Every structure is written in C-alpha cells, then in structure tokens.
Amino acid sequence: MNDSAAPADLIIHNAHVHTVDPALPRAEALAVRDGVITWVGDEADWSHLRGPATEVVDAGGRLLLPGFVDAHNHVRLGSDSACVQLAGARTLEEIGARITAWLDAHPDAHWVEAEAFDYSAIPDGRMPTAADLDRFTGDRPALVLSYDVHTAWLNTAALRLLGIDASVEQTPYGTVQKDPATGRPTGFLTDFAVRGLSRDGHRALQAAGVPWAHPDRQYQRLCGSLDMAARFGITTVVEPQNSLDDLELFQRAAAEGRLRSRLVAALFHPRGTTQRDLAEFLNAARHHADDRMRVRALKLYIDDVVEPHTAALLEPYAGHAHHRGETFYPPQEFADTVAELDALGFQLFVHATGDRGIRTVLDAFEHARDVNGTRDSRHQVVHVECLDPADLPRFAELGVVACMQPRHCAPDIAGPGQDWAEAVGKERWSKAWPMRSLHRAGTRLAFSSDWNVAEMDPMVGIYTAVTRQGLNGGPAWMPEETVDLTTALHGYTMGSAWANHLDDRLGSLTPGKHADLVLLSRDLFAISDPREILDTHVELSTVGGEIVHRAPSFG
Missing domain, CATH: 3.10.310 (Diaminopimelate Epimerase; Chain A, domain 1)
Structure with a gap:
C-alpha cells in the first residue's frame, strides 16, 4: 500500500507486522514520515522509500504491533517508593x-x-x-x-x-x-478511591499533613509511572480519575519532557458535583483537546469492590443472610445524572464490579438513550467483574464498552481461596470476568492494566487473558472465559483506541494513522507455551514516529 515515493524518516522491515487492520492483516515492512505511517507492505517492496536520512530497523522477524493503548491506568497514582511496600x-x-x-x-x-x-x-x-x-x-x-486503593x-x-x-x-x-x-x-x-482520590479528599489529606498527598509526591509517582509506560510500549495512557488540580501535574510532565506517551485524562465526577464544576469540566475539555493530552470523559462510581463486601450484588454475599452491598446513588438518581451528563456530550467511565452495580449502570445508559436519543457516546462500564448472564447482551445492544483488566481474574488474585471468590461464593464464579462471552455477544472490549492495582506490563494482561492462570502457572480459573491471542491484542490496541474515540488515528498500523508502534522481542504468534508471553519485552516503541524506548539489547 503506497501513498507516495517520498523518502521515509523510519523504515522497519523483516518483521511480522500484525496490523490490526482487516484490510491488510499481515505485512512485513512499514514506513513512517512526519510522524505518520505512510506505507505498509511486503519485504521486497520498501527499498524505494529509503533516503539518505532514513533510519532503517531490521526487526529480525520480531512482532510489530500498534502501540498499546492502556484504557485504565492510574499513572498519577502510581507506586510510591517512599511507602512501605506490602x-x-x-x-x-x-x-x-x-x-x-x-x-x-x-x-x-x-x-x-x-x-x-x-x-x-x-x-x-x-x-x-x-x-x-x-x-x-x-x-x-x-x-x-x-492493593486496590479502595480502602x-x-x-x-x-x-x-x-x-x-x-x-x-x-x-x-x-x-x-x-x-x-x-x-x-x-x-x-x-470508599477511599471514591473520596480520598477526589479533589476535596486530596486537599483534606494535604491540610492534615499526610505526606502521601503532597503534590511533589504525586509528581514523583507520575514520572515513575510514565517511564514504565514508555518501557512497556504503552503509547497511549488513559488516566481514568483526576481532579482539575491534577491536570497541572500532567502539564508539568509535558513541559519537562516526562510525558512521552499520549494521555487521555478523565475527570472525576463524585456525587454532589455542581453545575459550576461541570462548566469547569467542559472548559478543561476544550482546553486540552490535542493528540498528546486530551480531556474528554468523566469518571463515576456506582459501587465499590467485592473483597470488603462493598460492591453491589443482586443476592447476598456468601455467608451473609442479607448483606449485598450498596450503590452510591439510588438507581433513579443515577439514571438521571447519567442522562444529564450524556446530554452535555460527555463520555462516561463508570466503575462497576458487582452484578447489581453493573445492571444499575446499564439501566442508566439505556435511560440516557431513551431520553437523549442514540449517539456515538462509547460509554464504558469499567471492571465488569461479576456480570449476570441476563445483562451480557445489553452491552452490544446499547453500544457500551466493557473496559476490563484481565489480570484481575487470575486465580492467584481472585480465584478459589482468594477473598474475591470466597466473597461471591462458588455459585457465582461463572459470572467472573466473562471476557469470551462478552466478545462473542459483540461487545467492544477495551483491555487495560489498572496500574498500580495490578502490573502495568501489557504482556501480563495478555497472558492472563489467554490463559486465566496465575503468573506461576497452575490450574486455570474459569478457562471457558479465556480469549485467543488475536482478541487479546485487539483489546489492547484497536479495542481501547475505539473505546476512547481514537480509532481514526490510533489502534492499527494503517497508512495515514499516527506512527505509534511497538516491536516485541519475540513473535507471540509463533510461541508454543503461553508462558513465553511473560518473558517477552518491548525492544522498540515509537510515539508519532519518535523513538521513546529502545531496549539496551536492541541495536
């Protein structure tokens, strides 16, 4: 596929190019000029694009992918080296x-x-x-x-x-x-994630002299996480929960050259958000709307988490006669809130883990569609940990994205003997992270790490998505809900790009799109043991054609 014969700035050849583009699924070489992919094709056809200043990279048969889009990554929260690590x-x-x-x-x-x-x-x-x-x-x-920062x-x-x-x-x-x-x-x-990570919560902790909440500590965490993102080939980070105060941290990182990945920042909308707040949110979205830093969505919570029994379930928790958790809003109030925000044009990311919480969110999205009409909102239910089968087809019917974190469903985190599995009880294990069922039902899947709740490395998420095993192997938990490698890679590339309205410029290796690329140390499609995924690393990654990471071992 050619657009012109002008010399390229960068050519990567002798690669297994997995384009995530159905028009040309496989290729062997790719050319970049002015930060944009200009050509994708066969190994024999790239030499005419080479000029005196072209950087030519021999991939040695390695796998070349679109840059990873991590759809839910708390880079600002990060991991804090000043804390005791537990x-x-x-x-x-x-x-x-x-x-x-x-x-x-x-x-x-x-x-x-x-x-x-x-x-x-x-x-x-x-x-x-x-x-x-x-x-x-x-x-x-x-x-x-x-570990989940919810308590x-x-x-x-x-x-x-x-x-x-x-x-x-x-x-x-x-x-x-x-x-x-x-x-x-x-x-x-x-409710620490709902309150302590809010603007008011952070300010209260700062006023009390809690060092963890100090802006300098926040910036330290952010920079460490951004460095990790570049190293792991995450060329676009979606930071899902920020106050207006936090945007200054990203601007500082950009000014100091620390923001090498693209950033999509969602603003936190706690219950009680005012009309004045919404006006400020809209202004921030207008101000931050370029390809390197974008504010677009709002983050809401409908419930909390399963382990401390604060997620909202349809039936009581295992071992409890009545307790089934609570929603943060009465259902009708939440539906009206969602409809109001939808009418203002906001995309919504809604945290929901329990089956009743998820149903409440889907009901609200359906209400918003009934009130406002159908639009290309791409609202997201984030986590989708315990999904009732009756609600499974509603994602595709409503055009709602399932933003999921495969690592969360690993048996060493949530499986038998762990707090998650014991809290819901064995009779509900079939509801746990039903990735394959959602995919087969036509749901758009956006995959992510939820760093620092889980490891940031996309290889860990991809491995878990295709095996549902722990990092040390062992029995798979609910293996009927694994997905294949192609689906897992799609979830970390085009799936997450589409989920964030970026599919016209990111998510696939297609001429005309930004040259956000990842070259892996091995071809994942050629391995025999899925555990080799965990031993795979990023050799080279680019954002807009600029190399932001090159492994020391890669020439």
Whole structure:
C-alpha cells in the first residue's frame, strides 16, 4: 500500500507486522514520515522509500504491533517508593515485619505510609483494625492503602491526628467503619478511591499533613509511572480519575519532557458535583483537546469492590443472610445524572464490579438513550467483574464498552481461596470476568492494566487473558472465559483506541494513522507455551514516529 515515493524518516522491515487492520492483516515492512505511517507492505517492496536520512530497523522477524493503548491506568497514582511496600505480604505478621524494617531504616519519619496490603493477609477473614497496626507503629501515625486503593487502614495515632472519633461517620477521604459493640472507629476506612482520590479528599489529606498527598509526591509517582509506560510500549495512557488540580501535574510532565506517551485524562465526577464544576469540566475539555493530552470523559462510581463486601450484588454475599452491598446513588438518581451528563456530550467511565452495580449502570445508559436519543457516546462500564448472564447482551445492544483488566481474574488474585471468590461464593464464579462471552455477544472490549492495582506490563494482561492462570502457572480459573491471542491484542490496541474515540488515528498500523508502534522481542504468534508471553519485552516503541524506548539489547 503506497501513498507516495517520498523518502521515509523510519523504515522497519523483516518483521511480522500484525496490523490490526482487516484490510491488510499481515505485512512485513512499514514506513513512517512526519510522524505518520505512510506505507505498509511486503519485504521486497520498501527499498524505494529509503533516503539518505532514513533510519532503517531490521526487526529480525520480531512482532510489530500498534502501540498499546492502556484504557485504565492510574499513572498519577502510581507506586510510591517512599511507602512501605506490602505486595506479596500474606500475613499480618509479615506486614508488621516489613513496617518494622522500614522504621529501622527511617527512624526520623513523621508518618508511616504503606501501600498494596492484601485483604487476605488479615486473619479470620475480617477487616484490619488500628490495634493491628499499633503494635508495629507505636505512636507514630500510619496510613496503609489496600492493593486496590479502595480502602485505607489507620492506626490509633493517625485517627487521633485526623480527628476521627466515635462522632465521625464520614470524612472527605473515606467512610469510617465502627466497632458494632463500642461504636468506636476501627481504623478502617472504605470508599477511599471514591473520596480520598477526589479533589476535596486530596486537599483534606494535604491540610492534615499526610505526606502521601503532597503534590511533589504525586509528581514523583507520575514520572515513575510514565517511564514504565514508555518501557512497556504503552503509547497511549488513559488516566481514568483526576481532579482539575491534577491536570497541572500532567502539564508539568509535558513541559519537562516526562510525558512521552499520549494521555487521555478523565475527570472525576463524585456525587454532589455542581453545575459550576461541570462548566469547569467542559472548559478543561476544550482546553486540552490535542493528540498528546486530551480531556474528554468523566469518571463515576456506582459501587465499590467485592473483597470488603462493598460492591453491589443482586443476592447476598456468601455467608451473609442479607448483606449485598450498596450503590452510591439510588438507581433513579443515577439514571438521571447519567442522562444529564450524556446530554452535555460527555463520555462516561463508570466503575462497576458487582452484578447489581453493573445492571444499575446499564439501566442508566439505556435511560440516557431513551431520553437523549442514540449517539456515538462509547460509554464504558469499567471492571465488569461479576456480570449476570441476563445483562451480557445489553452491552452490544446499547453500544457500551466493557473496559476490563484481565489480570484481575487470575486465580492467584481472585480465584478459589482468594477473598474475591470466597466473597461471591462458588455459585457465582461463572459470572467472573466473562471476557469470551462478552466478545462473542459483540461487545467492544477495551483491555487495560489498572496500574498500580495490578502490573502495568501489557504482556501480563495478555497472558492472563489467554490463559486465566496465575503468573506461576497452575490450574486455570474459569478457562471457558479465556480469549485467543488475536482478541487479546485487539483489546489492547484497536479495542481501547475505539473505546476512547481514537480509532481514526490510533489502534492499527494503517497508512495515514499516527506512527505509534511497538516491536516485541519475540513473535507471540509463533510461541508454543503461553508462558513465553511473560518473558517477552518491548525492544522498540515509537510515539508519532519518535523513538521513546529502545531496549539496551536492541541495536
């Protein structure tokens, strides 16, 4: 496919080019000029595009793909090197040992901050308490975030410093859990992702002197995550939850050359968002509308998460007679809110994990269509963890995207013996992350990492999507809901590009589209063992034809 014979800036040849373009699914070479793909074709046909200044890359038979579009990646939240790292700590004693070791190394720290605690590390299936932390932290205030950042765990000193006592039900950064016998705060805060990551929540934490919330710490996390994105071939990042204050961090990163991937930033719309807020959101969308940084969508929550029993289920949680979680809005209020935002032209990303939560969102999208008429909204249900079969066809019928994170359904995270599977009960396991069923029903799938809830590397997500196994192998969990490699790659490229209204310029290796490319260290279509996917890395990635990552081992 030729557009002209003008010399290219970059030619990649001797490649297995998986274009994700049905008009030309496979090719062997590709040419780029002025940041745009100008030619895709056979190995024998590229030499006439070579000029004196053309960079020519011999791919050595490796797989060349469109750049990955990570449809849900919290690069701003990131992973914080100043925190105690609790990933992989399987017991309360191991959590304590890591905190103790950190304190020995940081004797002058005013706060103890930790991240990525796993709910299953707390004994007897209960939620953590301030007393659990006190014996490791003493009188130094401590803030510990769960691996999904949906809950916060405080010790007694932090409760006292933050003014949380028996009279406090709600804070700007979370809902206070109380001991049913004494009425006193347990030290456990739910809804942290909904409140603590909001504009008001962050400002309240900053005012209280919590170091984790300081803008400099936020920027440190952002830059570390952006560097990872470039290394992993993520040429477009969708940051799904930001306040207007946070946009300054991205502008700073762009000005300092740290924002090498394209960015789509969604603004957080908590319950109670005002008309003045919406006017500011619309203004931000108009101001940030180019190909490198775009503000387009709004993020809402309908429920929380399964593990602490805060997702909204149709039937009670396993082992409970009545408790089935709550939605953050009454259904009609939510439907009216969605219709209002849809009428203003916003695209909506709605967090929904439980089957009742997901149904409430689909009902709201249907209501918006009935009120406003059909438009190319591409609204998203984000996560889709526990989906009732009756709602499966509604995604395609309503034109709703399923934005899913394959790694979340791995057996070592959510399967038998883990808190997710035990909370919903075995009779609901068939509802867990039904990727293949949604795909067969015609749903648009957008795949993503949900960093730093899970690993950012798309290879981890692709491996899990095609195997539903843990990173160490072992039995697959619900293997009937795996997808094939082509579908998984589509979900990380064209699926996510389409989901974010970027399919006219990204998502496939098609002449005329931006030259966002990823060259992998091996051809995934030629491997015999899916575990080889995990050993695959990005050799070269470009954004608009500019090389943003080149592996040291690649010449």
